[in-house]
Amino acid sequence: MATVENVNWTKKAQSRVARLGSQTVRVGVTGLSGAGKTTFITSVINQLENHHRGLLARRIPFNRLISVRWQRVSVAQPFSYLEALDALSSVPARWPSSTTDLARVVIDLQFRPEGLLRKIQGVREVRIELLDYPGEWLLDLPLLGLDYGQWCAQMAALVDSEPRRSIAADLRLRLAAIDPAAPCDPVELRQLTAEWTAFILRCRTDAELSRNQPGRFMLPGSGIAADMLLFVPLLSANQHSDGPAGSWWSQCEQRFNYYRDFVVKGFYDEHFSRLDRQILLVDMLAPMQAGQAALKDLKQALEDVMGSFRYGRNSLLQRLFSPRISRMAICATKVDQVAPGEQRSLQQCLEDLVTDSLSEVRHGGVQVQGFPVSAVRAADQQGETMVGGLVGQTAFVRYQPVSVPRHLPLDLKLVGPKLLHLRPPANLHRNEPFPHFRMDDLVGWILEGKLL
Ligand SMILES: Nc1nc2c(ncn2[C@@H]2O[C@H](COP(=O)(O)OP(=O)(O)OP(=O)(O)O)[C@@H](O)[C@H]2O)c(=O)[nH]1
Ligand SMILES: [Mg+2]
Known part of the structure; x- marks a missing residue:
C-alpha cells in the first residue's frame, strides 16, 4: 500500500532523475567586431537542426539526438536566425548583417538516454544558451x-x-x-x-x-x-x-x-557572469593582411579582454573562470579562405599572438583547446588553386590561395596574405547542413561531459 512517505520519496526520486536528465550549458561566444560570431551561431543552430545528416550524424552523442528546438529569447532584440538564413540562402548569397544589439538564443536538445538511465528516464535534455552582441562592445571591458x-x-x-x-x-x-x-x-x-x-x-x-x-x-x-x-x-x-x-x-x-x-x-554581467564555457573567435587574416600595427593592436585588444579576468586572488578570474568556466575554445575563424593544409598554421599564428594570455588562462585551471574553424565554407580547393565567388557577384573565380607562415614572427612583421572577400556558397538551405570546417568538432566540444 502506498504510504505518504512512499509517495513523497517517489516524487523526490523522480525530480532528482529529472534534474539529472536536464542540463544547461551557457556558452560565451566571445569575439571582436567581425570575428564571425553571428555566422558561427547561425551555423551551430544549422548543424544541430541537421544533426541526422552531414558530419554530426556519425558522432557520439549526436547519434542519440532525438530533437532540436531553438528559441529566440529577447534581451534587447531576438537572435535573428531566420534573417541570417535568409541572407545566406539569397541569390547571390549574402553574409548575415553586422549585429547591432544583444540577443540571446536558446537551443533545446533531447537525447535518448544510455545504459542504466534508459530504464528510469525518458529523455536527457540539454539546453545550450548563446549570446550574440556587437563585437565593438567587448573592447569596453x-x-x-x-x-x-x-x-x-x-x-x-x-x-x-x-x-x-x-x-x-x-x-x-x-x-x-x-x-x-x-x-x-x-x-x-x-x-x-x-x-x-x-x-x-x-x-x-x-x-x-x-x-x-x-x-x-x-x-x-x-x-x-x-x-x-x-x-x-x-x-x-x-x-x-x-x-x-x-x-x-x-x-x-x-x-x-x-x-x-x-x-x-x-553588459559584462549579462555576458560573463554565468558562463560554463567560452569560445573565443578571432579573425586573424584581416589584421595579418593589414600589417604589423593591426596585429599589435589585435594582440593588445585580446590581451585586454582576456586580462579582464586577472585581478589577483579575489579576482574576476577566480570568480568567473573557476569553477564556472572550465573550458575555453580558441578559434581562428574563416579558415576556408586559406588552403586546407594552411589552416593549422593560421591557428598556430593566433596561439602565438596570445601565448602569454593563454598560459595565464590555463594557469587559472581552464582547459584550453584550439580549433581552426569556418562556420560556412565559402571556397573549395581544386588542385593547387581555390575556387569561390566574390561578395556581390554571381560568377566564380579561381585563385591562388594565400600562404600563411607556420609561426607568427616575434616582431609581427610579415608580408600579409592577399585576401578576397568571398561570398557564401550558393544553394544553402535551412534543411541541409552548411559546408564548414570543424563545426562538428566544436559542437561536440560544447556538449562534452554534459551527457555522461
Ligand atoms: N570566408 C568566410 N567568411 C566568413 C565566415 N564567417 C564570417 N565571415 C565573414 O566575416 C564577416 C563578419 O561575420 P559576422 O558573423 O557578422 O561577425 P560578427 O562577429 O558577428 O560581427 P559583429 O556583429 O559586427 O560583431 C561576414 O560578413 C563574412 O564576410 C566564414 O566561415 N568564412
Ligand atoms: Mg554579429
Whole structure:
C-alpha cells in the first residue's frame, strides 16, 4: 500500500532523475567586431537542426539526438536566425548583417538516454544558451578596471602613435589643448564627441585597428540615453587631474563613470557572469593582411579582454573562470579562405599572438583547446588553386590561395596574405547542413561531459 512517505520519496526520486536528465550549458561566444560570431551561431543552430545528416550524424552523442528546438529569447532584440538564413540562402548569397544589439538564443536538445538511465528516464535534455552582441562592445571591458584619468592617459598614448596619430589629424591637438578645469562648452563637447566617434570608426575600417573605445559610440544599442554618450578623452588629463562642477573634467568624468558602471558593467554581467564555457573567435587574416600595427593592436585588444579576468586572488578570474568556466575554445575563424593544409598554421599564428594570455588562462585551471574553424565554407580547393565567388557577384573565380607562415614572427612583421572577400556558397538551405570546417568538432566540444 502506498504510504505518504512512499509517495513523497517517489516524487523526490523522480525530480532528482529529472534534474539529472536536464542540463544547461551557457556558452560565451566571445569575439571582436567581425570575428564571425553571428555566422558561427547561425551555423551551430544549422548543424544541430541537421544533426541526422552531414558530419554530426556519425558522432557520439549526436547519434542519440532525438530533437532540436531553438528559441529566440529577447534581451534587447531576438537572435535573428531566420534573417541570417535568409541572407545566406539569397541569390547571390549574402553574409548575415553586422549585429547591432544583444540577443540571446536558446537551443533545446533531447537525447535518448544510455545504459542504466534508459530504464528510469525518458529523455536527457540539454539546453545550450548563446549570446550574440556587437563585437565593438567587448573592447569596453578593460574600462572596468580604469578611472577616467587613467583612460585619458591611455588614449593619449594610443593617439600619439601611428597609425592613429595620422588618422586623428588635428583632433589630437584640439583634445590635448583643453584645460580639464576650464568650464565645459556643451556645443563643443557634442562636436568633439562626434569627431572622436568618426575617428575610432576610421581606425577600424581604414587600418583594421581593434582597440576602439568607447565601443558604444560606434554602436550604441538600445537602452542608453544618448546624452550619456557625450564625453571624450581629455588628452592632457591623467589620474591626478580634477576640475570643479561644470568643468570639462567633471562633465566627462561623470559620464565616463556612468558608462563604466552601468553600461559596461551591465553588459559584462549579462555576458560573463554565468558562463560554463567560452569560445573565443578571432579573425586573424584581416589584421595579418593589414600589417604589423593591426596585429599589435589585435594582440593588445585580446590581451585586454582576456586580462579582464586577472585581478589577483579575489579576482574576476577566480570568480568567473573557476569553477564556472572550465573550458575555453580558441578559434581562428574563416579558415576556408586559406588552403586546407594552411589552416593549422593560421591557428598556430593566433596561439602565438596570445601565448602569454593563454598560459595565464590555463594557469587559472581552464582547459584550453584550439580549433581552426569556418562556420560556412565559402571556397573549395581544386588542385593547387581555390575556387569561390566574390561578395556581390554571381560568377566564380579561381585563385591562388594565400600562404600563411607556420609561426607568427616575434616582431609581427610579415608580408600579409592577399585576401578576397568571398561570398557564401550558393544553394544553402535551412534543411541541409552548411559546408564548414570543424563545426562538428566544436559542437561536440560544447556538449562534452554534459551527457555522461
Ligand atoms: N570566408 C568566410 N567568411 C566568413 C565566415 N564567417 C564570417 N565571415 C565573414 O566575416 C564577416 C563578419 O561575420 P559576422 O558573423 O557578422 O561577425 P560578427 O562577429 O558577428 O560581427 P559583429 O556583429 O559586427 O560583431 C561576414 O560578413 C563574412 O564576410 C566564414 O566561415 N568564412
Ligand atoms: Mg554579429
